[in-house]
Amino acid sequence: MTQNSPPRTTSVLAPQLGRKERPERRATSEIMRKYGHLLFVLPGLVFFVAVMVGPTLFALVISLTNWTGRGISFEFIGLQNFQDALSYWPLYRAAINNVILFVAMLIFQHTVGLFIAVQLNEKPRFMEFYRAVLFMPVIISLVSTGFIWTLMLSSNIGFINPVLRDLGLGFLAKNWLSDPATALPTVIAVTAWNSVGWAIVIYLSGLQNVPEELKQAAHIDGANGWQTFWRVVFPQLSPSFTALTVLTFIGTFKTFDLVYVLTGPLGSPNYRTDVVGTLIYRTAFGGSGNYTDDISMSFAIALALVVFAFMTLIAWALIKILRRREIQS
Amino acid sequence: MANVTLKNLTKTYPGQVTAVDNLSLEIADGEFLVLVGPSGCGKSTALKMIAGLEPITAGEVLIADEVVNEYASRDRDIAMVFQSYALYPHMSVFDNIAFSLQIAKVPKAEITRRVGEVARILQLEDYLRRKPGNLSGGQRQRVAMGRAIIRQPSVFLMDEPLSNLDAKLRVQMRSEIAQIQRRVKVTTIYVTHDQVEAMTMGDRVALMKDGVLQQVDTPDNIYNRPANTFVASFIGSPSMNLYRARLEGEVASCTLVLGGNRLAIPASVFADRAELAAKIGADIIVGLRPEDLEDAALLPTHPADQRLAAHVILNESLGSDHMVHFPIDAPLAKVSDQDSLDEIVVAEGVCIGRFGARSLVKAGQSIEVAVACDRLHFFDAATGLAI
Numbered sequence: 212m213t214q215n216s217p218p219r220t221t222s223v224l225a226p227q228l229g230r231k232e233r234p235e236r237r238a239t240s241e242i243m244r245k246y247g248h249l250l251f252v253l254p255g256l257v258f259f260v261a262v263m264v265g266p267t268l269f270a271l272v273i274s275l276t277n278w279t280g281r282g283i284s285f286e287f288i289g290l291q292n293f294q295d296a297l298s299y300w301p302l303y304r305a306a307i308n309n310v311i312l313f314v315a316m317l318i319f320q321h322t323v324g325l326f327i328a329v330q331l332n333e334k335p336r337f338m339e340f341y342r343a344v345l346f347m348p349v350i351i352s353l354v355s356t357g358f359i360w361t362l363m364l365s366s367n368i369g370f371i372n373p374v375l376r377d378l379g380l381g382f383l384a385k386n387w388l389s390d391p392a393t394a395l396p397t398v399i400a401v402t403a404w405n406s407v408g409w410a411i412v413i414y415l416s417g418l419q420n421v422p423e424e425l426k427q428a429a430h431i432d433g434a435n436g437w438q439t440f441w442r443v444v445f446p447q448l449s450p451s452f453t454a455l456t457v458l459t460f461i462g463t464f465k466t467f468d469l470v471y472v473l474t475g476p477l478g479s480p481n482y483r484t485d486v487v488g489t490l491i492y493r494t495a496f497g498g499s500g501n502y503t504d505d506i507s508m509s510f511a512i513a514l515a516l517v518v519f520a521f522m523t524l525i526a527w528a529l530i531k532i533l534r535r536r537e538i539q540s
Numbered sequence: 541m542a543n544v545t546l547k548n549l550t551k552t553y554p555g556q557v558t559a560v561d562n563l564s565l566e567i568a569d570g571e572f573l574v575l576v577g578p579s580g581c582g583k584s585t586a587l588k589m590i591a592g593l594e595p596i597t598a599g600e601v602l603i604a605d606e607v608v609n610e611y612a613s614r615d616r617d618i619a620m621v622f623q624s625y626a627l628y629p630h631m632s633v634f635d636n637i638a639f640s641l642q643i644a645k646v647p648k649a650e651i652t653r654r655v656g657e658v659a660r661i662l663q664l665e666d667y668l669r670r671k672p673g674n675l676s677g678g679q680r681q682r683v684a685m686g687r688a689i690i691r692q693p694s695v696f697l698m699d700e701p702l703s704n705l706d707a708k709l710r711v712q713m714r715s716e717i718a719q720i721q722r723r724v725k726v727t728t729i730y731v732t733h734d735q736v737e738a739m740t741m742g743d744r745v746a747l748m749k750d751g752v753l754q755q756v757d758t759p760d761n762i763y764n765r766p767a768n769t770f771v772a773s774f775i776g777s778p779s780m781n782l783y784r785a786r787l788e789g790e791v792a793s794c795t796l797v798l799g800g801n802r803l804a805i806p807a808s809v810f811a812d813r814a815e816l817a818a819k820i821g822a823d824i825i826v827g828l829r830p831e832d833l834e835d836a837a838l839l840p841t842h843p844a845d846q847r848l849a850a851h852v853i854l855n856e857s858l859g860s861d862h863m864v865h866f867p868i869d870a871p872l873a874k875v876s877d878q879d880s881l882d883e884i885v886v887a888e889g890v891c892i893g894r895f896g897a898r899s900l901v902k903a904g905q906s907i908e909v910a911v912a913c914d915r916l917h918f919f920d921a922a923t924g925l926a927i
Contacts, residue, residue, distance in 0.1 A: 430612070
């Protein structure tokens with residue numbers, strides 16, 4: 212057997228021959244060694260480009276045209292849409308409503324939300340129940356929330372006005388969503404009801420991370436409950452404050468569905484509840500008060516991109532300012 | 541400054557778990573008392589009850605002869621140093637130290653003066669503008685001390701304040717805290733599980749186990765006259781060797797039967813222990829401190845009837861002395877809940893002797909061990925109480 216076996220030179224020389232014959236294989240393995248790890252990022256990157264970067268670039272291209280959204284005829288008009296957007300006064304009117312909504316929500320979440328979180332952090336009986344009930348509105352869809360509140364606030368079939376009358380507070384009964392004085396506050400109230408759960412959860416998680424010994428040390432140092440909270444506990448909540456402020460800013464400037472369901476695409480009455488979301492929707496797809504000639508997809512996209520740019524800038528500034536405060540602490 | 545009295549202090553948690561059981565202590569004005577014991581013995585709970593951070597189930601806490609059970613922490617005129625230091629992370633060192641004065645609305649000039657004084661004592665002058673996150677462990681520890689000192693309280697409470705420091709820094713801070721306490725002369729209750737801290741820092745040491753006070757005495761007395769086998773085994777490193785043994789003969793010529801060894805007990809031992817004579821003929825527990833065992837080769841004049849025959853299984857040389865391990869064929873007296881972190885016992889039933897640096901014994905050798913029989917400790921075999 213040994214004598215008949217083939218000479219072993221082949222097996223010994225093969226690798227050397229292989230290297231000599233295929234220098235490109237060495238180059239390939241060198242590239243794989245250096246950049247192979249990027250293959251693991253590739254699926255996520257492809258998905259991100261496909262659903263985020265691609266559509267954004269596509270939108271950017273459309274915003275440079277006069278495409279109305281109907282038909283296929285369009286012309287490139289450069290930055291005209293952006294120029295028009297910046298001087299389009301309904302955008303400022305809607306943005307002001309967004310700002311009002313943001314400020315109101317900010318105050319509400321940093322006061323009522325924080326107060327409820329502090330109460331829950333004291334671990335009252337049935338805490339799990341309270342927490343579930345308070346968080347429940349968050350998991351209800353905004354469209355459902357809008358319909359539920361539309362029904363409750365209805366002057367015909369709603370129960371809020373009758374309850375007010377039964378309580379002897381009939382003078383407070385109103386056409387909540389059609390009265391210009393109460394429409395926006397009502398939208399704010401419904402948004403607050405819907406989102407207070409977030410504020411509670413974020414603040415509660417922050418409060419639960421405050422070491423008990425810090426509070427005990429403050430008590431021993433002579434601080435009363437109020438001083439302990441404001442001087443010791445609250446500064447520890449700055450990460451929660453930052454997160455909630457930025458999330459509230461983004462959430463209130465993105466708001467659309469709740470306003471659409473409560474007061475329609477026109478932000479009625481008389482645009483008093485019109486927000487950037489409803490304005491862009493109306494510009495892109497039309498609303499009950501718009502003529503079809505007013506519809507312009509490319510202009511709507513330009514509006515959306517302008518808002519996107521401002522939101523990015525403001526959110527970045529908010530994070531920058533609030534984080535600095537955190538780092539200092 | 542004030543004295544502190546604990547009268548039958550008890551803490552019971554839901555489920556009838558008793559953390560502190562009928563603790564009574566008198567701590568004199570300006571005294572440094574160390575509460576020591578294994579983890580879960582109730583020492584921190586007791587401290588928190590004194591601080592007003594833990595509700596009292598039964599008993600009384602008196603500060604300056606006034607019952608303070610119903611007083612809030614801030615009304616008890618105490619200062620506390622926490623294990624984690626509990627420094628306010630968002631405040632500078634200055635504000636951390638000044639916090640209690642700011643709360644009390646002390647004038648700014650006075651605050652600045654007092655903080656400066658405390659910073660000078662604690663060598664923190666260069667760090668007053670820093671945040672705690674930018675300080676080393678030792679500096680944080682000093683800030684915590686500063687926060688306690690500045691209030692000039694009647695009582696300092698310290699809850700394992702050195703346990704987060706490395707061994708070297710711990711030794712340094714140990715002496716610093718002791719010196720500061722002696723300088724300011726404030727009554728101090730210091731909780732630790734480290735017997736070395738307890739022995740080196742305290743004017744007196746109170747040792748607890750399972751919520752029950754075992755003994756309170758000066759460090760020397762705790763070491764030399766332990767009240768029971770638990771105290772005997774907890775204090776001392778390596779801990780006391782405890783074996784079941786029997787006394788035979790009579791007072792004038794008594795012999796301790798320790799497994800296969802017989803040791804002559806001097807009559808002077810009985811003179812110090814009135815009840816020991818009654819135990820002749822009965823089983824007892826005998827305790828041998830490692831330093832009371834010596835290589836007989838170094839003590840040629842040591843009486844022949846006070847020697848043990850032993851076979852060395854391990855010799856740990858520490859330079860200054862040798863920790864020599866050798867088995868004794870007597871039943872070991874087990875003590876539960878021993879929690880001495882410096883414990884170096886390697887195996888059950890093995891006796892450890894601390895031999896002098898000149899000893900030449902090696903593992904595997906058969907040797908004679910000289911026993912200082914006049915320094916033996918005797919405990920009741922049934923109760924574990926000292927005789």
